[in-house]
Amino acid sequence: MNYQLQINNITKSYGDLKANDDVSLNIKPSSIHALLGENGAGKSTLVKVIYGSLLPDRGEMKWLGKSYSPKNPFDAREQGIAMVFQHFSLFESLTVEENIVLGLDGVRLDENFTEKIIKYSKQYGLDINPHQVVGDLSVGARQRVEIIRCLMQNPKLLIMDEPTSVLTPQEVSDLFITLRKLADDGCSILYISHKLEEVRQICSEATILRGGKLVENCIPQEHTQQELAEMMIGKKLIQLARSNINSGEDIFSINNLSRKSDDMFGVDLKSISLSVMKGSIVGIAGVAGNGQDELMELLIGEITSPPGTLSFKGNDIGNLNSHQRRELSMFFIPEERLGHGAVPDMGLNENMLLSRPQKSEMTSYGVIDWQNVETLTQKVISDFDVQTFSTKMLAKSLSGGNLQKFMVGRELIQNPELLIVAQPTWGVDAGSANNIHQALIALADQGSAILIISQDLDEILSLCEQIHVLSEGSLSTAVDMTNKGLEKISQLMVGSED
Amino acid sequence: MIRLIPRVENSTAMILLSPLLALTLTAISAYLIFVSILVDIEVSSVFYTLFVEPLTDSYYLSELLVKAAPLMIIALGLSIGFRAGVWNIGAEGQYVIGGIAGSAVGLYFYDVEGFWIIPLMALAGILGGMFYAGIAAFLKTRYQVNEILVTLMLTYVAVLFLSAMLQGPLRNPSGFNFPESRLFHDSALLPIIWEGTRLHIGLVVAIILSLIAWFGIKKHIFGMQIKISGSAPRAAKFAGFNDNKTVWYSLLISGGLAGLAGLFEAAGPAGQLTPGLPQFYGFTAIIVAFLARLHPIGVLFSSLLIALSYVGGENVQIDYDLPKSITQIFQGMLLFYFLACDILIKYKVVLFKTI
Known part of the structure; x- marks a missing residue:
């Protein structure tokens, strides 16, 4: 069989760590090939080797039948391998066509070029206006710009790194149409993801990595x-299920909360209303950058709100700071771990004190009881399986998943009556994400209320009984999930209402 | 090749070893400098005069402690503010204003006897320093004006204000128009704790203050507040700390302590208010604070070390006719090596062969 790209026994080590250990995979022409694995499984390393930004220690590659060892990404592009990165490299103040021309060599921006962009955009269903300024575009549109830029180089292999992590469901299905067309036209695609349902939908082959090693080359449709x-993840997953949905009266409500953003690129919040019942999990879905950060700041109390807009257990809490809100048994887990939810240069024990309520066994009259802090930190570490050498380990030395487990544990150990959490499993490996979800469900089963702000729709759908969508600073009413719920959410996410 | 690899936990061994390493490197560099510039003078004897002699004689020792006391008090305040990322560079100015305010109280009660006069002067000194640093706090919290510029520039204003006061209201009426105040009367002079020397109660106060500061930083949530505000402002908000309050606290504490040190200097070794009050203690205390790694107990030691370089430096000026800059070179190198060696606390050095 003629393979487009053959990778044989690639090994790449960083010190003692083998990021890729004897990995082989073959990509067939016109195929969409998935590269699956958790964070740290070695996906990025392998891709960097293919794209020429890393030299492997051992192993060889063949591209279109010939020996292939790119010295740099330029070399790789020259030979027909293009890549769309997870983080886009576009200039916000320039137009689409200017951005595209900047990424290519030996072309000028003229009418022919613009026509060529339009041609590609029609051919592959990549809806884009070449004259628009990139700063005004949605994330999905920016990704289309990146794809067109790659296509202009006539690639034979397109590498896509986590392409759907920031897209709405509608954008995802549009993207899949494009990808299928591309594959039919002879451009194979290496599709990096950890979203398994998507992989089963669109990929014809899958290579699974774990801990730098090849686990299996398989056909994804043959597996659940x-x-x-x-x-x-190399172990069994625990099925998520609420054992006890017993929601009581409203415990927390937001009433007509508006906020003008003080940041030039921020989003204004427009009269947001929502209520959360005891024992229920409420989700706010939406693409990042639609007001989530602004809302979270108000909910935590980093910025005060006008009277009457926030109420918790019958108290008007708009004017309270986070510390005082915690005193009422309201706890928070912000999205940003380092620098917001935890201080990077402090040990876990010191970080424990960040979210202490006013009356806590950790302090009395402001004097810290380090003995109790130590005990509590130990408890969080053992209860939530945080991998660490000691309680004094610096927050920044922990992996993202471990630190997230610590932060979730730190709040849950306070038995919150209301937990507000943003992106609970952002950048967290599947195993840890599963644990975190379980812990949240257990908390709600106990009768506590949870408000989740997340752009991971799967997460929202699997955890929440009541779902709202935040789009351009406006919050939708709860979506009725019994009748075409997913479709409605998708429409709300892109801001179109019916 | 040498490579630095971040440690997962700060190294306790290095926290203790790095100052010794820095001292050794400073000594080696100082030796090389002396060897290259000194003609006909034994380098070892200069070293002896610089570092050892001040410790062998009770007069020198007492002078060393006299110089260490204001450095300690100012550096304690600065170290708290620096932890919070509030850069009060103008402790010298707050020191001067504190000195003027406290002295004014002493002069107002001239010839009045009473144990309460010194505490009242100290209070006035603290309030004077607080007021002066408070200007910077107000401008920063209200108008986001950079406190580095405000405090630094106000230092020059303070020195000019001192000279205006000494030529005006505070001038000694029977002092032949010299710009100096009256000599303070006994009740307005600090008690001497070492008979026959100039060593005054200020040293005891400094040690007590450093213990209080240590408690505040290690054991009280206030220490966490300033530390977090300095290293992760968003996390400070998450924890419910008010960042404006942190700025106010930092500046009021460092300003108040600098003011207290100024008054102690006037009511202690000087015994009157003179144009010679500002002696760069406010600036040198910045070095002291960093040498101590902003640790209140460390300040006790680093101020002694810097005071040693002052006394030793004066001695080599007298004995060998060397320039005053020797002291500054020494202090500069010390700070440089301390900061450089501290990288070993957070990183480990790994040697590896290149291919």
Whole structure:
């Protein structure tokens, strides 16, 4: 069989760590090939080797039948391998066509060029206006710009790194149409993801990595999502289920909360209203950058709100700071771990004190009881399986997943009556995400209320009984999930209402 | 090749070893400098005069402690503010204003006897320093004006204000128009704790203050507040700390302590208010604070070390006719090596062969 790209026994080490250990995979022409794995499984390393930004220690590659060892990304592009990165490299103040021309060599921006952009955009269903300024575009549109830029180089292999992590469901299905067309036209695609349902939908082959090693080359449709996930994390997943949905009266409500953003690129919040019942999990879905950060600041109390807009257990809390809100048993987990939810240069024990309520066993009259802090930190570490050498380990030395587990544990140990959490599993590996979800469900089963702000729709759908969508600073009413719920959410996410 | 690899936990061994390493490197560099510039003078004897002699004689020792006391008091305040990322560079100015305010109280009660006069002067000194640093706090919290510029520039204003006061209201009426105040009467002079020397109660106060500051930083949530505000402002908000309050606290504490040190200097070794009050203690205390790694107990030691360089430096000026800059070179090198060596606390050095 003629393979487009053959990778044989690639090994790449960083010191003692083998980021890729004897990895082989073959990409067929016109195929969409998934590269699956958790964070740290070695996906990025392998891609960097293919794209020429890393030299492997051992192993060889063949591209279109010939020996292939790119010295740099330029070399790789020259030979027909293009890549769309997870983080886009576009200039916000320039137009689409200017951005595209900047990324290419030996072309000028003229009418022919613009026409060529339009041609590609029609051919592959990549809806884009070449004259628009990139700063005004949605994330999905920016990704389309990146794809067109790659296509202009006539690639034979397109590498896509986590392409759907920031897209709405509608944008995802548009993207899939484009990708299928591309594959039919002879451009194979290496599709990096950890979203298993998507992989089963669109990929014809899958290579699964774990801890730098190849676990399996398989056909994703022959396995269930559960099986793929278990191959990926190397252990059994626990099924999520609420054992006890017993929601009581409203415990927390937001009433007509508006806020003008003080940041030039911020989003204004427009009269947001929402209520959360005891024992229920409420989700706010939406693409990042639609007001989530602004809302979270108000909910935590980093910025005060006008009277009457926030109420918790019958108290008007708009004027309270986070410390005083915690005193009422309201706890928070912000999205940003380092520098917001935790201080990077302080040990876990010191970080424990960040979210202490006013009356806490950790302090009395402001004097810190380090003995109790130590005990509590130990408890969080053991209860939430945080991998660390000691309680004094610096927050920045922990992996993202571990630090997230610590932060979730730190709040849950206070038995919050209301927990407000943003992106609970952002950048967290599947195993840890599963643990965190379980812990949240257990908390709600106990009768506490939870408000989740997340752009991971799967997460919202699997956890929440009541779902709202935040789009351009406006919050929708609760979506009725019984009748075409997903479709409605998708429409609300892109801001179109019916 | 040498490579620095971040440690997962700060190294306790290095926290203790790095100052010794820095001292050794400073000594080696100082030796090399002396060897290259000194003609006909034994380098070892200069070293002896610089570092050892001040410790062998009770007069020198007492002078060393006299110089260490104001450095300690000012550096304690600065170290608290620096932890919070509030850069009060103008402790010298607050020191001067504190000195003027406290002295004015002493002069107002001239010839009045009473144990309460010294505490009242100290209070006035603290309030004077607080007021002066408070200007910077107000401008920063209200108008986001950079406190580095405000405090630094106000230092020059303070020195001019001192000279205006000494030529005007505070001038000694029977002092032949010299710009000096009256000599303070006994009740307005600090008690001497070492008979026959100039060593005054200020040293005891400095040690007590450093213990209080240590408690505040290690054991009280206030220490966490300033530390977090300095290193992660958003996390400070998350924890419910008010960042304006942190700025106010930092400046009021460092300003108040600098003011107290100024009054102690006037009511202690000087015994009157003179144009010679500002002696760069406010600036040198910045070095002291950093040498101590902003640790209140460390300040006790680093101020002694810097005071040693002052006394030793004066001695080599007298004995060997060397320039005054020797002291500054020494202090500069010390700070440089301390900061450089501290990288070993957070990083480990790994040697590896290149291919």
